[in-house]
Amino acid sequence: MIIKKVLVKIKYHLTELQEKLQNYIDWKLLNFKLNLKNDTWYMICPYGIGDIYLVCSLAEEFLLKHGGKKIVFLIKKNHLSIKDLFSNKNREFVVLDDFNMKAFTEHGCFKIGHPFIGHPEFLKPDFVKVLGNNNVNLLSIYKEIFSLSANCSLSKPQVSKNLMNASKEKFLSLGLPPNKTVILAPDAKSLDTFPFEFWAKLSEKLNKMGWVVCINCVQELVNIIPETISINFSLNEAITMVEMAGWVIASRSGLCDLISSANCQLSVIYVKQRWYAGTSFTASSLRLMGLSDKVLEYEFDKDENMDLMISQILHPS
Secondary structure, three states, X not given: OHHHHHHHHHHHHHHHHHHHHHHHHXXXXXXXXXXXXXXXXXXXXXXXXXXXXXXXXXXXXXXXXXXXXXXXXXXXXXXXXHHHHOOOOOEEEEEOOOOOHHHXXXXXXXXXXXXXXXXXXXXXXXXXXXXXXXXXXHHHHHHHHOOOOOOOXXXXXXXXXXXXXXXXHHHHHOOOOOOOEEEEEOOOOOOOOOOHHHHHHHHHHHHHOOOEEEEXXXXXXXXXXXXXXXXXXXXXXXXXXXXXXXXXXXXXXHHHHHOOOOOXXXXXXXXXXXXXXXXXXXXXXXXXXXXXXXOEEEEEOOOOOHHHHHHHHHOOO
């Protein structure tokens, strides 16, 4: 019995050692791939669109504060097109095929010439105790972890003329009327959303008001909601597509950050829920973060009257 316990313990430590060795190898391979330079920052971005948008927006202020020639953002393949909105000699984007978070956490270090995770979980693990409370929001947390001034400026995404024209052509090829199309974006990864019935009823009301309704989502709601059109676009097309449409009604998600500067009507819906030290609204409101002063934001309980909720969205006071 004692021998068995000893063997189990040895096996556990060998497994742990093997994992640490694999993490170290993965880390060294990453460093070799990047050909690290002493005048460059290497920021690993393993999370969502909203997080990437915020760090890209803060890149210039980051370099002014900490020095360095540029920031290399290490991102997922499906986020790569965001580079077209922040094309600048100070920013470079590299796709990582594998995000070994344990390796990044064990060996990452916030210093120039060395990869690190550009997220509060890595640089300020106790952020969960303050986010959403006392005017602390996602953007203010990012400014804090990067030691930036609370009133530092943000770089807005820029759409090139060629990309804008191509995106406009794509929109028109779908037969959608400019400024009379509403895009519904019901999906969100980090936050709760309202059920299918809400979006179906909202779509019905919009159709009666004369809007052409499109749905941008992972779930194929378009197949079961009458009189709607599926619309999909890459990150670099998003701003032009929503500006052509005229109106976006979305669950709070990273898409909202991405299009926060777009010249369109934007209505963002928050499920009233506890999130970190506050609520999803107090922690991530586009208005509270200063990303948009035109956005219309709504925070509803899941059990609120659906008709009243929709009425508020369609007829804002």
